[in-house]
Amino acid sequence: MNPQGERWTAEQVLALAPDATSRTAGGRLAAAGQWSGAGAHGQAVWGLCSGSGSKPYQTVVDLNGPGYRCSCPSRKFPCKHALGLLLLWASGEGGVPGGGEPPEWAEQWLGDRRERAEKLAASARDGGPGRGGGTGDGAGRGEKGESGGTADPEAARRRAERRAQRIAAGATELERRLADLLRDGLASADRAGYGAWDETAARMVDAQAPGLEARVRELAAIPSSGPGWPARLLEECALAHLLNQGFLHLDRLPEKLAATTRTRVGLTTPVAELLATGEPIRDRWLVLGRQDGTDGRLTTRRIWLRGERTHRMALLLSFSAPGQSPELALPTGLVLDADLTYYPAARPLRAAIGTRHEELPHASSSSAPSAPEGCDVDTALAAYGAALGEDPWLDGWPVVLAHVVPVPGDGGWQLADERSGSALPVDPRCAGRTDLWQLMAISGGGPVTVFGECGHRGFSPLTAWDPIPVSLLDTAAQGGIR
Secondary structure, three states, X not given: OOOOOOOOOHHHHHOOOOOHHHHHHHHHOOOXXXXXEEEXXXXXXXXXXXXXXXXXXXXXXXXXXXXXXXXXXXXXXXXXHXXXXXXXHHOOOOOOOEOOXXXXXXXXXXXXXXXXXXXXXXXXXXXXXXXXXXOOOOHHHOOOOOOOOOOOHHHHHHHHHHHHHHHHHXXXXXXXXXXXXXXXXXXXXXXXXXXXXXXXXXXXXXXXXXXXXXXXXHHHHHHHOOOOHXXXXXXXXXXXXXXXXXXXXXXXXXXXXXXXXXXHHOOOOOHHHHHHHOOOEEEEXXXXXXXXEEOOOOEEEEEEEEEOOOOOEEEEEEEEOOOOOXXXXXXXXXXXXXXXXXXXXXXXOEXXXXXXXXXXXXOOOOOOOOOOOOEOHHHHHHHHHHHHXXXXXXXXXXEEEEEEEEEOOOOOOEEEEOOOXXXXXXXXHHOOOOHHHXXXXXXXXXXXXXXXXXXXOEEEEXXXXXXXXXXXOOHHHHOOOO
């Protein structure tokens, strides 16, 4: 999965989690105080985690595959202890130091695993069926063992089928919940309280469908969102219904729309697989903005880029445990010569970084342009509309607006286009942000270039140029806008 000695990112670790509950539990264990005797050497990471019993849990991970072994009774692979250990290791030398040799209990398991791998390789060379496969360490006999990192493709296919069946069951249950809501009447939703929705959200977690869970929680919050909430609730119910039906009838959808639907329910391609099978696009990518947010369980960093040659927008996501900063740190204004590979989608936006060829001058230097080329308000709305036509669940689309003037008003802020006279309202969720006045100060009443997301609620500004880029939102401190 990674070269010898290279530490993974938190995103790579969390991609291994079997469900959202494990991700949350693993994040809580990603603290040095939970571990003793932790270490890493070559492709092995190990440690002792204090638990409820008198003896600490013995946890070891073989990064080749990967494979896991933990003495805890959990039947999830990887368990929360393996995830917590890997998250701690990913945070750097301060959490899990490198060097040294594994303790005897870890080396025994690693040695047995290497021996099995050698036997399988020898059997493959001889044309034999390869005895000794599977999960090993008694996992196939109902005991706590390892997750077979070197599992055969057929086993991986069966796991994927089981998860798809669980998500389909979750989508079917959510459809019943929506039907009950519509039968009883939307106007009564504010009297039902959060409890019923919370139970439905928990069912979506059990179904391993984080995208559906997020939609359920959005539905639960709408009745308390102020005047006009029944109309907003109906809109969100329609989008949830569309997503459910899309997943339940994936075989009838065009390939790219099917990929978008899978992503929206929470099925994503692992980064390693994406980089190995996708088509990389090399360009000089300008970092347009960055935003950090947290849901109490994970810190998510979103970084937007735009290609100089292709003019394509790209979104990079990076995750970390609570209280830790995501590893991916690209400052706004940096120009990066790199390969990006887009995740499959009807309107590709999220991407992963492959090879970095060269870091070019920061956009604030004399050799780089002071501001990217922007568009007018009408073009921005057209870009969002085109993207929404291919991804109906899209909240916003990244755009750079040029020659706009920030205008405050009793009805909310607007960005007025000085050339056409059109104006784009600022997302009402931004109303309490002091950086809108910072944007006003930057403009001085004149036109500026602003990067942000254009969506159905309006425009969310993130970066302004005067003439160097100024990040408008310190989301690490403010928690971001969701």
